[in-house]
Amino acid sequence: MSLATLVGRYAGLLLLACVPLGLTWNDPYWVNILAYAYLFAALACAWNIIGGFGGQFSLGHGVFFAIGAYSVARLYLDLGMTPWLAVFPAAALATLVALLISWPTFRLRGPFFAIATMAINEACFALANYTDHLTGGPRGILIPFRAGFWNMIFIERWKYALLTFGFMSIVVLITALLRRSRLGHYLLAVREDEDSARSAGVDVLRVKLLGMALSAALTGIGGGIFAMYVRVLDPPTLFALPDIGVKFALISLIGGIGTIMGPVVGALLIVPVENFLRGTLGGAIPGGHLIVLGIILVCAALFLKRGIVGEFTGAVRRIRNRKRS
Amino acid sequence: MTGTPFLSVENAVRRFKGLIAVDTVSFEIERGEILSMIGPNGAGKTTMFNLITGQLSLSDGAIAFRGEQISNLPPHVRAQRGMGRTFQIAKPLIGLTTRENVMVGAFLRHHRFAGAYDCASEVLAEVGLEARAEIPAGELTLSERRRLEIARALALSPELILLDEVMAGLNATEVTEVIDLIQRLNGQGMTFLVIEHNLKVVRAVSRRVIVLDHGVKIAEGTASEVLSDPTVVKAYLGKRAQ
Numbered sequence: 001m002s003l004a005t006l007v008g009r010y011a012g013l014l015l016l017a018c019v020p021l022g023l024t025w026n027d028p029y030w031v032n033i034l035a036y037a038y039l040f041a042a043l044a045c046a047w048n049i050i051g052g053f054g055g056q057f058s059l060g061h062g063v064f065f066a067i068g069a070y071s072v073a074r075l076y077l078d079l080g081m082t083p084w085l086a087v088f089p090a091a092a093l094a095t096l097v098a099l100l101i102s103w104p105t106f107r108l109r110g111p112f113f114a115i116a117t118m119a120i121n122e123a124c125f126a127l128a129n130y131t132d133h134l135t136g137g138p139r140g141i142l143i144p145f146r147a148g149f150w151n152m153i154f155i156e157r158w159k160y161a162l163l164t165f166g167f168m169s170i171v172v173l174i175t176a177l178l179r180r181s182r183l184g185h186y187l188l189a190v191r192e193d194e195d196s197a198r199s200a201g202v203d204v205l206r207v208k209l210l211g212m213a214l215s216a217a218l219t220g221i222g223g224g225i226f227a228m229y230v231r232v233l234d235p236p237t238l239f240a241l242p243d244i245g246v247k248f249a250l251i252s253l254i255g256g257i258g259t260i261m262g263p264v265v266g267a268l269l270i271v272p273v274e275n276f277l278r279g280t281l282g283g284a285i286p287g288g289h290l291i292v293l294g295i296i297l298v299c300a301a302l303f304l305k306r307g308i309v310g311e312f313t314g315a316v317r318r319i320r321n322r323k324r325s
Numbered sequence: 326m327t328g329t330p331f332l333s334v335e336n337a338v339r340r341f342k343g344l345i346a347v348d349t350v351s352f353e354i355e356r357g358e359i360l361s362m363i364g365p366n367g368a369g370k371t372t373m374f375n376l377i378t379g380q381l382s383l384s385d386g387a388i389a390f391r392g393e394q395i396s397n398l399p400p401h402v403r404a405q406r407g408m409g410r411t412f413q414i415a416k417p418l419i420g421l422t423t424r425e426n427v428m429v430g431a432f433l434r435h436h437r438f439a440g441a442y443d444c445a446s447e448v449l450a451e452v453g454l455e456a457r458a459e460i461p462a463g464e465l466t467l468s469e470r471r472r473l474e475i476a477r478a479l480a481l482s483p484e485l486i487l488l489d490e491v492m493a494g495l496n497a498t499e500v501t502e503v504i505d506l507i508q509r510l511n512g513q514g515m516t517f518l519v520i521e522h523n524l525k526v527v528r529a530v531s532r533r534v535i536v537l538d539h540g541v542k543i544a545e546g547t548a549s550e551v552l553s554d555p556t557v558v559k560a561y562l563g564k565r566a567q
Contacts, residue, residue, distance in 0.1 A: 191420070196416040199380070321460075
């Protein structure tokens, strides 16, 4: 496939993902959900770079997300830097921390790596509670509402949705280009078999670190955008595993881990369903929406092993093969 | 032999706790030759392979490749220096297509997509897998997986290829095809180190053979010399067979 067809194909798919926004752009309830869905699609795509392509099942991406959010908030509040620029130093800091964390933990394989990154997430959660001067401690940071383009704060909700949609589009295109690049192929090789990758000249640790760096940088930018959207940053909002660290992985798993559009499909499905369940069940049975969500996740794990996109492309290929033979 | 040897293994030793898997083995390979390594199961052949390619480190001794010491280099650097290998148990990247498997190797010398893609196409045609290029490698048959192993090694454009029992499980026709392939590549100047149980193959491809038994090199010479050596026969068939 040539580069032009590739970009064209994903531009088309993204246009499709834009349709719900076009239908509901003046309904604040749905636009809010879509803004979240696009943002989490982007974040899951970013996680998918190292978690899906690289096969390193990180549950610690909440750390990079939180670093992005806190950095943008601090740079905006203390130095008056516009969030449009502040996301870049935030991404750099998230990358640096990611490399420091990954260097030792990449010695661990499979579930041990997942557990270690989860533990780091929890340690940083505790740390954020104690560093009042940076994070505002348990009370958190409040970003005052001063609408304006350069403040990345808008009165109209659809502008946020457009912003997160734009971010998602960029992340999807980066992933699509990565997938056919040298680094992309090396990440997949590392996921499949490290020994085999080494004998093909792949520096396994370096490839994992590069994948993690890219993933963490994009996650940090996503955290910064999140900060300017919610404008209330406290540790539970940024570090809670079921809402952040684990959710990136779950969205990718349901949509199709290691596929390019999987995380987008997963987020567009899970985020609205979760909101709907919280709205309808949350009042009657406290935590009821989590039970239903849990059942959906178990069913997906049992019957959709390759995720929605993975199963779909597999089915398309089988039908094509049958026609050919 | 003139000048420095292409690959030289000097007094290589590898211990696993109490077991000595490779015990002070030395041999050399000349550029452009096909050297076979034979020996009964557990003789240390695959361990020797892993020592040469760097998957295992030496307990003692030294290995030099093209005149340079490589004993302390990690496997990916040895691959970059021009070594390609296959694994005894084929290790295709099953989640990737056949072409992508080969492209992973091709990216070593071709940093851009188009170059790696074209290189993969050439290599796949060479081993006769071009028709299977776009299917997941997990769906290949055993003989196709063996050919994919060779293709992945070839994609590295190596100067030395180490083949670990690539004939195992192939039928007679397929064996002939792979022999042809090895001879064709050798004709283009590629050097081979081959582990092989099939003695017909050993006779067909190699001028020189070394024999390992219990980690020790017990014989070295031409195929017919070695195969009629009484110690070799003893190692393979046991003492009473004499």
